Each structure stands twice: as structure tokens, then as C-alpha cells.
Amino acid sequence: MTGMLSKILSGMASIAMAAMTIIALPMDAQTAAPSADAASKRKITVEKPDLEKIRKETLDPSSRFYFPKLMAKYTRNDTTMTNEEYRNFYLGYMFQEDYDPYRVSPYSGVTDELRLKASHTKEEIDTIRKYAELSLRDNPFDLRQMSFLVHVLKEKRKDMSAKIWEYRLEHLLGAIKSTGTGEDAENAWYVIYPMHEYDMVQLLGYEATDAQFLDPGVDYLTVAPEPETQKRLRDKVAKGFYFNVEVPQSEYIRKHPETLDEIPAE
Numbered sequence: 001m002t003g004m005l006s007k008i009l010s011g012m013a014s015i016a017m018a019a020m021t022i023i024a025l026p027m028d029a030q031t032a033a034p035s036a037d038a039a040s041k042r043k044i045t046v047e048k049p050d051l052e053k054i055r056k057e058t059l060d061p062s063s064r065f066y067f068p069k070l071m072a073k074y075t076r077n078d079t080t081m082t083n084e085e086y087r088n089f090y091l092g093y094m095f096q097e098d099y100d101p102y103r104v105s106p107y108s109g110v111t112d113e114l115r116l117k118a119s120h121t122k123e124e125i126d127t128i129r130k131y132a133e134l135s136l137r138d139n140p141f142d143l144r145q146m147s148f149l150v151h152v153l154k155e156k157r158k159d160m161s162a163k164i165w166e167y168r169l170e171h172l173l174g175a176i177k178s179t180g181t182g183e184d185a186e187n188a189w190y191v192i193y194p195m196h197e198y199d200m201v202q203l204l205g206y207e208a209t210d211a212q213f214l215d216p217g218v219d220y221l222t223v224a225p226e227p228e229t230q231k232r233l234r235d236k237v238a239k240g241f242y243f244n245v246e247v248p249q250s251e252y253i254r255k256h257p258e259t260l261d262e263i264p265a266e
Contacts, residue, residue: 044083044178049091049190051247058092067092074140077164083174090175093141094192094247100255101193101248107134108145115148120155128152141192143169143199176200179244185218188242197221197243205229206238217246 057065070089073081081089093099110131114124132149135142146169153162179190182200191197197219201208206223214220225237 044174046178046180048187049087049179051091054088054091055095058088058095065092067096074168079167081171083171083178086171087175087178090141090172090192091179091190094251099192099251101252105135105138105142107131107138108142120152125152125156129156141172143172143196173200173203182241182243185214185242188218188244190244192248194219194245194248201241217244217249219243219245
């Protein structure tokens with residue numbers, strides 16, 4: 001069984017690499033220009049998550065971290081939503097019934113060719129916006145579509161709407177950063193979707209060059225620094241980053257047991 005599972009997960013890592021699209025993610029988490037006091041409250045604390053505690057809290061209607069409560073705050077653009085709430089919101093989604101770590105929205109690839117263009121007509125901007133918003137209604141944690149939406153909203157001069165989505169994007173990325181350092185398997189970043197691994201390394205100024213599945217439940221992305229990253233960090237550039245995907249992998253197998261039957265036994 002272990003060999004079969006390894007083949008499945010290695011194959012999915014290859015698919016993720018092949019599907020990777022350039023995404024320009026913001027480096028500055030101060031989109032809303034908060035006060036010094038607010039910025040202090042927003043400071044990210046790095047701590048390995050207690051997934052069992054998060055599971056219980058986000059499924060408990062009496063908890064302040066009950067997932068529907070967090071989704072309601074997120075949806076109404078509540079800027080009082082704390083880093084801890086974003087962390088529970090992001091990681092807690094793995095324990096919701098509709099969670100499927102490898103499900104792809106039918107809207108996500110519709111505008112791929114348009115997004116590669118340096119500039120767009122008004123009609124093209126409207127098209128990209130339409131399908132990005134449809135994708136995000138289908139999957140509110142699609143960081144890639146969120147980034148595309150930010151860019152087309154800025155291109156259309158819808159600055160306030162762009163700031164709202166940029167704020168969400170940066171705080172969801174902050175939730176990932178709060179789970180570890182990515183420097184080794186013990187301090188791996190926790191992600192709810194494998195594609196978020198690529199969003200994170202690009203946020204940090206790297207390009208993923210290879211993906212490896214490390215049993216149990218850890219992915220390793222080999223990276224190459226962008227020119228500006230190389231110049232800034234010099235001999236301190238990272239060679240790769242580790243990601244914890246134990247829950248996404250187990251959930252995929254639980255919800256798609258037929259996949260095991262498709263792989264011949266060794």
C-alpha cells in the first residue's frame with residue numbers, strides 16, 4: 001500500500017508542477033496601511049499547529065473559531081479578523097465536509113491565455129474578472145485566482161475592490177507562514193492545497209524547479225532564486241522549502257479510494 005500511495009502522490013506532485021502558472025504575489029502585508037498599534041496586533045507568530053484542536057474548534061458551533069462564523073467574517077470583509085482567526089479559517093477548512101484537496105474548479109483555466117498577455121482590453125479584463133470571481137465562489141481559497149483578480153481590478157482602476165482582495169490574499173498567506181519556517185520537515189509549512197506550495201515560494205522570490213514527495217506527508221520543493229532575491233540574500237538563498245501535506249493526502253485517499261485500485265501493486 002505504501003508503494004502505491006507513493007506513486008499516486010508523486011504523480012500528483014508532477015501534475016502540480018506542470019500546471020504551475022506565474023503568479024505575482026505582493027510582498028508587503030500592509031495593504032490597508034494600518035496604524036502602528038494595529039500592525040503590532042497583526043504580527044505573525046510562528047507556531048506548529050495543533051490540527052486536532054483546530055478540527056474540534058472549527059466544528060464546534062459554540063467556539064469563536066466555528067468555521068461558518070469565520071467564513072461569515074471573511075465574506076463581509078471584516079478587518080477585525082485576527083491572525084489567529086485567519087489561521088483557524090485556513091487550516092480549519094481541511095476538516096469541512098466539502099473539502100477536496102485536488103478538486104479543480106471548472107472556471108480556473110478558462111482565461112489562462114489571456115492572463116499571459118502584458119496588457120488587456122476592457123473586454124478581456126471583464127472576462128478575466130468574471131471567471132476569477134466564479135472560481136473564488138467555487139473555491140474561496142484559490143490564492144492564484146485571487147492574485148489574478150487583484151491585478152485585473154487594479155488594471156481597471158477598481159482600487160478599493162483590489163485592496164479588499166489583496167488584504168484577504170496576504171492574510172491567508174500569513175496563515176501559512178504562521179505554521180512553520182519551511183526550512184526542514186519538522187518545521188514544514190502546512191498547506192491545504194498542494195498548489196499553495198508554489199504560491200508561497202513565489203511570494204518569497206523563488207521559482208520552483210522540482211517537487212519531491214517525502215513520506216509521510218511532506219513535500220519538498222527545490223527552488224531557484226529570482227535575480228532580486230539572489231542579490232538581496234546572496235549566499236543565504238534557500239535551496240528548497242518543506243511543506244506538510246499529510247491531511248490533504250489522507251483526505252484525498254479517503255474521498256477517492258478508487259485511485260488506489262488504478263495503481264498496480266508492486
